[in-house]
Amino acid sequence: MPDGRAANAKATSRAPRVEEPRRDSQRLGGLDKEKLHELLSQMLLGRRFEEKSAESYALGKIGGFCHLYIGQEAVAVGAMSVLRPDDYVITAYREHVQALIKGLTPREVMAELYGRVDGCSKGKGGSMHLFSAEKNFLGGWGIVAGQIPLGTGVGWAIKYRDEDRVCLCFFGEAAVNQGAFHESLNMAALWKLPVIFLVENNRFGMGTAWERASSLYDIAQKAAAYDMPSAVADGMDVFAMRAAVLEAVDRAREQRTPTLIEARCYRFMGHSMSDPVHGVYRTKEEVEEAKQKDPIRIFIDQLREQDLLDEDELNELDARARAAVEDAAEFAEKSPEPGPEELYRDVYAQEDVRGWLYFDRKDRLE
Amino acid sequence: MAVMTYREALGQALAEEMERDPDVFLMGEEVGVYQGAYKVSKGLLDRFGELRVVDTPITELGFAGLGVGAAMVGLRPVIEFMTFNFSLLALDQVFNSAAKVRYMSGGQFKCPIVFRGPTGAALQLSAQHSQALESPYLHFPGLKLCTPATPADAKGLLKAAIRDDDPVVVMEGELLYALKGEVPEDRELLVPPGTAEVKRPGSDVSIITHGKMVHVALQAAAKLEQEEIDAEVLDLRWLRPLDIEAALATVYKTNRVVCVEEGWPYLGVGAQISTLIQEEAFDYLDAPVVRVTQADVPMPYSKNLEKLAKPSVERVIAACHKVLYR
Ligand SMILES: Cc1ncc(C[n+]2csc(CCOP(=O)(O)OP(=O)(O)O)c2C)c(N)n1
Ligand SMILES: [Mg+2]
Numbered sequence: 001m002p003d004g005r006a007a008n009a010k011a012t013s014r015a016p017r018v019e020e021p022r023r024d025s026q027r028l029g030g031l032d033k034e035k036l037h038e039l040l041s042q043m044l045l046g047r048r049f050e051e052k053s054a055e056s057y058a059l060g061k062i063g064g065f066c067h068l069y070i071g072q073e074a075v076a077v078g079a080m081s082v083l084r085p086d087d088y089v090i091t092a093y094r095e096h097v098q099a100l101i102k103g104l105t106p107r108e109v110m111a112e113l114y115g116r117v118d119g120c121s122k123g124k125g126g127s128m129h130l131f132s133a134e135k136n137f138l139g140g141w142g143i144v145a146g147q148i149p150l151g152t153g154v155g156w157a158i159k160y161r162d163e164d165r166v167c168l169c170f171f172g173e174a175a176v177n178q179g180a181f182h183e184s185l186n187m188a189a190l191w192k193l194p195v196i197f198l199v200e201n202n203r204f205g206m207g208t209a210w211e212r213a214s215s216l217y218d219i220a221q222k223a224a225a226y227d228m229p230s231a232v233a234d235g236m237d238v239f240a241m242r243a244a245v246l247e248a249v250d251r252a253r254e255q256r257t258p259t260l261i262e263a264r265c266y267r268f269m270g271h272s273m274s275d276p277v278h279g280v281y282r283t284k285e286e287v288e289e290a291k292q293k294d295p296i297r298i299f300i301d302q303l304r305e306q307d308l309l310d311e312d313e314l315n316e317l318d319a320r321a322r323a324a325v326e327d328a329a330e331f332a333e334k335s336p337e338p339g340p341e342e343l344y345r346d347v348y349a350q351e352d353v354r355g356w357l358y359f360d361r362k363d364r365l366e
Numbered sequence: 367m368a369v370m371t372y373r374e375a376l377g378q379a380l381a382e383e384m385e386r387d388p389d390v391f392l393m394g395e396e397v398g399v400y401q402g403a404y405k406v407s408k409g410l411l412d413r414f415g416e417l418r419v420v421d422t423p424i425t426e427l428g429f430a431g432l433g434v435g436a437a438m439v440g441l442r443p444v445i446e447f448m449t450f451n452f453s454l455l456a457l458d459q460v461f462n463s464a465a466k467v468r469y470m471s472g473g474q475f476k477c478p479i480v481f482r483g484p485t486g487a488a489l490q491l492s493a494q495h496s497q498a499l500e501s502p503y504l505h506f507p508g509l510k511l512c513t514p515a516t517p518a519d520a521k522g523l524l525k526a527a528i529r530d531d532d533p534v535v536v537m538e539g540e541l542l543y544a545l546k547g548e549v550p551e552d553r554e555l556l557v558p559p560g561t562a563e564v565k566r567p568g569s570d571v572s573i574i575t576h577g578k579m580v581h582v583a584l585q586a587a588a589k590l591e592q593e594e595i596d597a598e599v600l601d602l603r604w605l606r607p608l609d610i611e612a613a614l615a616t617v618y619k620t621n622r623v624v625c626v627e628e629g630w631p632y633l634g635v636g637a638q639i640s641t642l643i644q645e646e647a648f649d650y651l652d653a654p655v656v657r658v659t660q661a662d663v664p665m666p667y668s669k670n671l672e673k674l675a676k677p678s679v680e681r682v683i684a685a686c687h688k689v690l691y692r
Contacts, residue, residue: 149431
């Protein structure tokens with residue numbers, strides 16, 4: 001297994017930017033057709049993957065908590081499109097799509113959701129705890145705001161080693177009320193750490209609407225308390241996300257200055273698979289109205305307006321996304337469950353040779 | 367061998383490990399300019415600079431989590447809590463992040479971090495500043511924990527903790543920082559995880575203890591000697607991993623056990639050791655195990671009440687008498 005350090009050693013060099021987004025902020029972000037189709041593919045893959053997850057959850061193949069990203073795809077796709085592969089991403093439990101965009105395969109993600117040994121975390125993490133050391137995807141965290149200090153520490157390590165990488169740290173708007181958010185922003189601004197704090201404001205923390213949880217409506221304003229640059233972006237628009245995050249990434253890379261970005265988006269599904277789509281805290285009409293601004297449809301329309309996508313191309317891209325997801329589900333289905341030997345593995349670096357680490361005396365179980 | 371204080375031994379361990387490995391850094395409140403709340407990090411800022419000896423705001427949850435994030439990508443942070451009482455604000459990051467990241471990621475991410483600082487009571491600091499917090503930390507698989515009692519162990523344990531690839535909690539003693547003792551100059555002085563030490567051999571009764579209470583146990587043993595009772599003092603040093611063989615060996619030898627700890631009795635270290643002994647060495651016992659702990663109350667301020675609340679030499683002696691039916 002590559003440890004963090006080995007993964008680092010490969011990638012610490014100041015690699016050239018993978019693709020240089022045009023700064024003249026032309027229409028469609030100055031991206032060529034190929035890149036635009038790649039982003040559309042990511043959005044479609046994310047959507048189809050989540051639809052399949054919902055289906056498998058209903059069939060009992062996925063257990064536990066399972067939080068879907070449907071409706072928020074433009075946030076991750078736009079934001080992550082300006083990262084380099086050696087940049088870090090860390091996020092919360094609604095992270096299937098971020099993991100896929102960072103390069104984890106649909107197979108290893110779906111197998112993880114199924115709790116199988118071929119899952120990225122060997123079936124020990126599940127839907128909420130996807131990780132890939134190789135892809136610099138740092139999880140997958142289940143305590144609201146818990147990943148914010150961690151992402152700040154990743155920024156610290158980047159500065160410590162004088163690298164020019166950045167850490168993109170996602171969290172929900174409800175996390176903004178935690179001390180961890182404020183402690184982290186203060187340290188990041190104080191010590192000039194290359195972290196982009198990206199709030200996905202999907203309006204709700206479970207059933208609590210943002211205005212019922214915060215005395216201040218504009219999240220970006222909170223950055224002022226830490227003398228930190230901030231931005232608000234339309235989280236339903238890939239290009240808006242891309243532009244906002246690009247500016248922040250440049251600032252982080254070049255000046256080691258963190259940024260707080262609020263992405264205004266909307267969750268189309270329930271909080272988790274055990275929560276109905278609208279429930280008692282929002283109306284069906286509200287959800288339907290939000291769905292009129294489906295980020296994938298908006299993106300498709302933007303491409304069509306510029307004659308950069310025809311029907312056949314769209315069908316082809318969607319068919320590929322569906323096929324990848326079907327393949328992933330079949331793969332997950334066939335992957336074995338982790339063996340009992342995995343139970344006590346990966347708790348510590350050492351195996352428990354003399355029965356000193358575990359207080360149920362492992363030897364008894366064997 | 368050099369004679370030095372416990373705090374100097376800790377400082378030496380830090381300095382040697384920081385010299386040896388550029389990924390090691392120290393972070394916490396007052397560790398730099400102020401030279402450490404207990405002067406453990408004296409001189410380190412001058413020697414290693416601001417990037418490696420980092421004064422933090424009072425933001426325990428924040429800097430504990432920052433350390434875990436940095437450890438995930440390959441650094442080896444030493445996070446100082448001014449005292450473990452204040453670490454209670456950081457526990458989410460210790461228990462939910464540090465202790466679990468290796469497991470949740472299927473072994474992809476290690477977390478080589480040290481959380482250190484003093485645990486337990488000093489003098490008349492009352493309820494919020496006098497807590498021995500080993501037990502709550504020990505409850506969580508994924509963490510290791512050690513408690514140096516002497517300057518030599520302070521150096522050897524801290525160095526081993528820094529080199530360990532798992533999160534290690536090093537609980538020091540506020541009243542031990544000024545303690546003097548011989549410390550080998552060896553840069554490879556390491557007390558590896560799971561190694562207890564008999565601090566005083568004996569044959570009549572075993573006192574199993576750790577940390578600051580080792581000294582209470584040794585004083586009790588010295589007094590018991592005057593009554594011709596030969597007490598063995600076993601310093602566990604590492605509470606996780608636990609040197610089960612050493613704990614059982616002393617039971618086999620004396621057949622009578624007193625567990626002494628600074629913390630509270632409920633689900634305490636002594637409770638765990640007693641369970642272990644009854645599971646593994648029941649037939650070797652000539653008397654039920656007796657525990658000496660802090661009184662099961664928040665620490666009072668008043669001198670007389672504080673004295674009553676703390677484990678004392680007298681109570682250890684009484685416990686030894688009890689298991690010896692004297
Ligand atoms: C510290 C903590 N408190 C409560 C929960 C239970 N919980 C899980 S998700 C959630 C809502 C979080 O909302 P938000 O941060 O906006 O993210 P979203 O789910 O909208 O993506 C709550 C209350 C938790 N996981 N962690
Ligand atoms: Mg939300």
